[in-house]
């Protein structure tokens with residue numbers, strides 16, 4: 399009988415090995431000796447892990463919507479919204495870092511920037527953004543380039559929602575169900591007429607619709623909190639990524655993910 403010895407060559411699964419902590423906990427590599435750089439790295443890594451989880455959940459959400467599975471869609475959306483609350487709240491932790499503390503290691507960041515977050519761009523693409531400029535920071539054969547391109551070629555969350563509504567018996571024009579999903583969706587009056595009807599029926603589909611509004615609002619909240627953090631930390635300095643900084647970020651603030659869901663509010 400071969401009994402494995404703890405720590406031996408065929409060691410039993412442990413907390414450390416299961417969670418690959420040897421990799422995770424050696425991945426914090428500050429470039430300066432400044433105390434606060436560790437917080438900056440850890441916060442961003444935690445963000446990227448949550449982005450990964452949100453992408454995973456949105457994939458499931460789309461499959462649930464396309465199968466017409468309302469209860470599972472609702473549960474999945476609630477999970478995404480809860481994660482979003484956590485990542486927005488996390489900004490409070492980073493805001494305990496003062497401008498002077500950030501400035502002490504900022505030059506060591508060189509030209510790196512949140513601009514280059516491939517997972518954030520993939521998230522935007524799943525939520526409907528169709529903008530090849532998002533690919534600019536990536537080499538054509540890189541993982542991020544591939545993933546963002548793939549996401550921009552698949553149906554968006556809103557496309558999946560329209561399919562779900564059609565399946566539930568709502569009169570979504572077939573030109574929308576068969577649209578070229580690689581192009582930007584900008585809203586449509588016929589779809590908005592259906593949405594007014596959906597809200598009138600006040601059943602499963604209207605619950606899903608409102609959770610999508612929560613998601614849209616949640617992402618806008620993140621953008622707002624991020625801009626405020628940027629304003630208080632670097633003021634009007636331009637960004638390491640080459641943008642105008644806060645002035646650029648403010649231009650992204652009121653961009654709705656699901657324009658039709660906002661367009662109908664005054665008719666409900």
Ligand code: HEM
Nearest residue numbers: 445511512513515518628631637638639640641643644650
């Ligand atoms: C002290 C903290 C932070 C500062 C001063 C800051 C600053 C900036 C600036 C100036 C930009 C514009 C791009 C550029 O020119 O660099 C930007 C973009 C971005 N940042 Fe941050 N950031 C901070 C923290 C974070 C955190 C914690 C995240 C979480 C992942 C994040 C994610 C992003 C993303 C995704 C963008 C691109 C936004 C877009 O283009 O819509 N940032 N940030």
Ligand SMILES: N[C@@H](CC(=O)c1ccccc1NC=O)C(=O)O
Nearest residue numbers: 507510511512513636637638639
């Ligand atoms: N863009 C920021 C630097 C920054 O925040 C950053 C740098 C590297 C990796 C992630 C970052 N976070 C968000 O942009 C700046 O201009 O100070």
